Amino acid sequence: MIVHTLIYRFPDDVAEEQRAEFFDAMRQLVLKTGLIKGFDHKPHLWLPADDRARGMTAASIAQFTCDDLDSLQKFSELPEVYDFVTDWKRRLRFEAAYANHEALTPSSDLPS
Template sequence: MIVHTLIYRFPATVTEQDQQEFFAAMKELLDRHDTIKGFDHRPHLWLPADKGSRGITASAIAQFSTESLDDLKTFSETPEVYDFTTQWKGKLQFEAAYANHEQMSV
């Protein structure tokens, strides 16, 4: 199982409603592809030290999984994924980082 972890940082101008619409649209996109095996997202849980941290502190985290890296590659190269990313990044002006990794047991 391959997990695709996305770390989002939304500007202060992006409302909670905007974020919910973004993640709902992402879920709709993912649900249309049989290779996607799961999806979830959660807000970052803020600590007082996060306000002054030197690194980038996330607003939210999202994850979805596929059976293989090839499945993830095929999905991520679709025009639909490119269009989704371009549209929402233009609208919300978020920053994002991601990692592809095998499922972890914590």
């Protein structure tokens, strides 16, 4: 399984309702393609230290899963995916970073 993790930051004037509409539309798009197996998103849980953080601090995280890299590539090359990203980026002016990776399995084991 391949996981596509997206990290979003939105301008301060983007209302929570607009963000919810964006993620609802994203869920509908990714799942209707048949190439994506699961989708979820959550808000970043803000800490006081985040006010002083360097670099991009997220507002929201989204993840979706697919069977393999080939499926993810097919998905990413769909015209409707390009149109979705282009349209919503114009409307919400968000910044995004992403990573494609295998599912993580956090462990408390320290390396020897």
